[in-house]
Amino acid sequence: MAEMNLLQAINSALDLAMKADEQVLCFGEDVGQFGGVFRASSQLQEKYGSDRCFNTPLTEQGIVGFANGLAAQGMRPVAEVQFADYIFPAFDQIVNETAKYRYRSGNQFDVGSLTIRTPYGGGIHGGLYHSQSPEAYFTHTPGLKIVVPRNPYQAKGLLLASIQDDDPVLFFEPKRLYRAAVGDVPEDAYTLPLSKAEIVREGQDLTLVAWGAQVEVAEAAAQQASESGIECEVIDLRTLLPWDSDTIAESVRKTGRLIVTHEAPRTSGFGAEICATLQEMCFLSLESPIMRVTGLDTPFPLALEKEYLPNALKLVDAIHDSLNY
């Protein structure tokens, strides 16, 4: 065990993956000598050489296209997109290619060994283009797996599992936590299961579902609610596709109430899918409508970021609304 922040945990996962398997490559803009603008790939070029860890030209569609080719060839690429806000030029390569490679070829070719890492989310004064949470866009794409860790321990175990997994994984890293989240992390390799949600706090009055940096917001809200005697169950979804509806349903059958929270704009955020599925699975158990506490339906702002973001206070208000329904 060592104390690591989330970035160090990511770096450790990449390091161990490259050490264990020669076919693992890490690349992206500034990923090489410099170690990435956040330093997630720090020292990797030094350790494993510039054939396996390198800078790419500045083209996200090229990075993911190149990575698709490498994966089809049998390599195990871990491509970085510098900010999730800049993943959109690669949307076609991800949605039309990565996701459909295996299906369209009748399983003759696949890019299952691919992992795409990208820092996402707000809270760092990034404004429109350094704050977005675009995960929901990808959840509408069968063939992809989507993973979001909430802390250093989760980050390392989930990233190692993603790299080993034989389906393509989009790995969203909550950049607000890169240095802010610190915790004990085993130094050796370990994996955590994909497509499995985790109950991070038990309670019987209401279920809160979140992922990434929003989990600690939900935990804070649960803590505050608990002070007025309301016990929330907090669930970290961890994998958004294919996702674990059973764990949530079980909780909701117990609590009768559900709130989903995410930073992304409300309309067609992944909260919508959770509501849609859970109202069907738990129709007879629900005592109030499922609520969503999310970013506004606007681009991400700068000066009024605090007003925009779904914080613990907003969640506590929603918890009361749900209980008083």
Add this chain to the structure above:
Amino acid sequence: MAEMNLLQAINSALDLAMKADEQVLCFGEDVGQFGGVFRASSQLQEKYGSDRCFNTPLTEQGIVGFANGLAAQGMRPVAEVQFADYIFPAFDQIVNETAKYRYRSGNQFDVGSLTIRTPYGGGIHGGLYHSQSPEAYFTHTPGLKIVVPRNPYQAKGLLLASIQDDDPVLFFEPKRLYRAAVGDVPEDAYTLPLSKAEIVREGQDLTLVAWGAQVEVAEAAAQQASESGIECEVIDLRTLLPWDSDTIAESVRKTGRLIVTHEAPRTSGFGAEICATLQEMCFLSLESPIMRVTGLDTPFPLALEKEYLPNALKLVDAIHDSLNY
């Protein structure tokens, strides 16, 4: 009034828009002399010259980027993306640029005059890449308007409204209906309201919501259900963003039951947003869970397209499930 198919209605709208306003331009791959691979822009180059109606090089990101620039300059571009399956290379220009132009500049610059037209949907033996219904991807993007017509009359009125509208509009044309849907259409210009759903069949037992080609499937299901004494209200959503939840909520408060149907895969399709919003708006009125009858969570197949698509038979089964809940 003249009898037109959906393509002719589109062509008529483009023709009238170009005639009325010199600033309207139509362009895209094969849109010029040839009039588009479906012939939606037939004769327009002949009538309005190759400065205003032209072929572009084969680059969707370029087409939309170019259109964004034209719109920012004050022109009123109508850009065609040849198939909705090929809109993804333009995703960045649409989601990061088109949608955020006005907001980020504090309303100094905008591309509100832009319309992007694209044929979408299945039922034409198109397989993975000539059948997709990607509308839901865009519904998660504040700043865009998304419009889908169900028949020739709607297509002309909604397209003219979209072109005149001062927000950017994505206009999805159900290509299965291009020649199959025929109806009476005024020869002159007229507009239909955006962001307003329409009740196309009244009923009190259950509400069916659809858009585009799926509306006639819902109508067929309603007809079949009616034969066993179940009266469905069928609503054509018409605009998916910003969308008219009130019309649906009013209907559901009356019927107590709601089914949403779309061709796109279920997970995070726009049906999810409708479920999420309506279960909140109509919690106390719902007598059974909101159900979704959609495409499977797979890429779009070829040989088994019939099995994949949400047809009237599947809807009728779901109607019974909802009533027997």
Add this chain to the structure above:
Amino acid sequence: MSDQRHWAEHQVNQPVFSDSLQQAIPTFCVLQTDGQVYPDATMPDIDQSLAQKIYRTSCFIRALDERMLASQRQGRISFYMTETGEEAADIGSCAALTDDDLIMGQYREQGALAFRGFTVDQFMNQIFSNEQDLGKGRQMPVHYGSRELNYMTISSPLTTQLPQAAGYAYGMKLRGQSSCVICYFGEGAASEGDFHAALNMAAVKHAPVIFFCRNNGYAISTPAHEQYAGDGIASRGPGYGIRTIRVDGNDMLAVLKATQDARAYAVESQKPVLIEAMTYRLGAHSSSDDPTGYRSRKEEQLWRHKDPVERFKLWLMAQGWWDEAQDQALKEEYRQSVSNAMKRAEKIPAPHLRDLVTDVYQQVPAHLEAQFASLEAHIQRHPEAYPKTAGRLHHG
């Protein structure tokens, strides 16, 4: 120092603009229209057996394309694309490769696949989307693929295969394989952003890939002069630092020679090469297209005189390696085998229902199993509505 740019050496004190087309890139030709080799032309490495294999493949593709286009008109298949007029481009280039070189096509390179040994039945099973299609009946006709033959499954979105080719080739290089990727694309596809990303990344990362552009004058209805304003696609190569050659795409020997040299260079120096083959699509873009809307019969006629297969046949005959009797027999043989294979393929049933949900992921996830179960139950309730699958549930 990390700044390794060199540019200050060559200074001028007058504003000299480099103009486009200052110096056109020449076109490499070996074979004249009458089947004679240009005097002093550099010949490819070719013997009788290779020459005959190339010619046979070309004839097979003509037979296939003709019959399938006719079948489409008869409504027996939904869609087809011919490569008529462009056989020298893909067959001539593919003949320069070894079998472990990967082929990534656009969609009009069935010739390369036939050259590799894809059987007439394999073609038919794909075209008829039956349960023996290697692609499991999921994609439209002509979207072939064969892992066994190192022929990547075709994907309709244009140009996506180009950056993938660079990555695939880079993987080969890291493994120390002495093979390369050949990646075909049209002059229309070359306008996509992925083209730019691919050529630049391949150049920077020294990936052994042959970018092979079939410049056939049209992208559906769009003529080349509305597609680009420079000197074709070849003129872009040097800008990326990529070795480049333009070749007469209707000249089997020139294409073969250029690709042999390109392959040797790509594999030995582990770098990309760009080949632009100037040719013409004699048929329609696809069975959905009607070229009379955008070009004249006269223009097509002009190009019929440059038919790459006829030209190559004349050369073969001049070598004494082929005669008319053989030619008639071969063509009849292919007509028959295509026709017979078509009849076989039509009788093979559609894929099983289970093929709808497999291969989305390595394993069918729980939510998709649930969707499948409810679909199966639905079909069992209404078997008459699903004739392709209802009789064969629980087989998968």
Add this chain to the structure above:
Amino acid sequence: MSDQRHWAEHQVNQPVFSDSLQQAIPTFCVLQTDGQVYPDATMPDIDQSLAQKIYRTSCFIRALDERMLASQRQGRISFYMTETGEEAADIGSCAALTDDDLIMGQYREQGALAFRGFTVDQFMNQIFSNEQDLGKGRQMPVHYGSRELNYMTISSPLTTQLPQAAGYAYGMKLRGQSSCVICYFGEGAASEGDFHAALNMAAVKHAPVIFFCRNNGYAISTPAHEQYAGDGIASRGPGYGIRTIRVDGNDMLAVLKATQDARAYAVESQKPVLIEAMTYRLGAHSSSDDPTGYRSRKEEQLWRHKDPVERFKLWLMAQGWWDEAQDQALKEEYRQSVSNAMKRAEKIPAPHLRDLVTDVYQQVPAHLEAQFASLEAHIQRHPEAYPKTAGRLHHG
């Protein structure tokens, strides 16, 4: 006939590959490091007043950049980007334009904006995201924009402005305006697919746009030789059929002259031009970056000797158009005015809550009104948690 390709004229019978870098594109220079003009160099059209305006703007930008970087280090602002070392590129080129030419920048072209007349207060209001920012405090510092000054609001996603520039310029052309667009971008941004789409479309559609590449050797930490393998960005121009020139980007006179000629050509012939200015980013990429991780101080030092502002000042003084006393006074004046403006901007409150939801659409739609109402109610319940906005509700 629609096939207008020309290529058959220039044949060869040997496989000649065109090699990259066969002939490097020369660099146009006018001004030597010591402020002397090269003998016989072609001078731009410049008089004392223009020369002084250029120089004053450069000094203002230096003062702004220095002070803002310091403020960022003090934690008074969250982020900043300097253009130190590259002033000749944007200011020299912008000085060749007329006021109705549109400027589309990447983010490191505040000099062009200052030249157009953006006031020091306007800069500060944007940097401090206060309620007087023309962009309503929505974007990070340095994302300026001014409709009045024909300076398009900066957008962080790289290269998206390039195809937009082509479209904007095409719109100008259709209106018969005799103006053009200048579009700035880095050599890193030139790797994006949008670059390719933009240059090709501008060439094909004959759009009067000047594509101006600031090749400053780095894209964050990535040196140019890991960005491309060809001869810079200029070598790509001819491939698109675009007139192209490379210029010493630290040479104010050469940049001015090249852009004057480019503008004349773009507007008269209604066609695009590509300019590549070779320069160097003397500072960090941004306030979040530390260049010691990827390059040496020695390299930076080398470039400090080529400082474009110093070089231009020497020339100005040699003309008798400037002296040291003026210089000291000007610099002091700018230091003061920047400092005063900063103090003013810091005191101006944040934007109103209403600015969160306006301008998403032309009118705030119903669902967003509902979200706004519930946010407002929430803030009213918890005013202490939202100090920026709680005191000023119902003002919008």
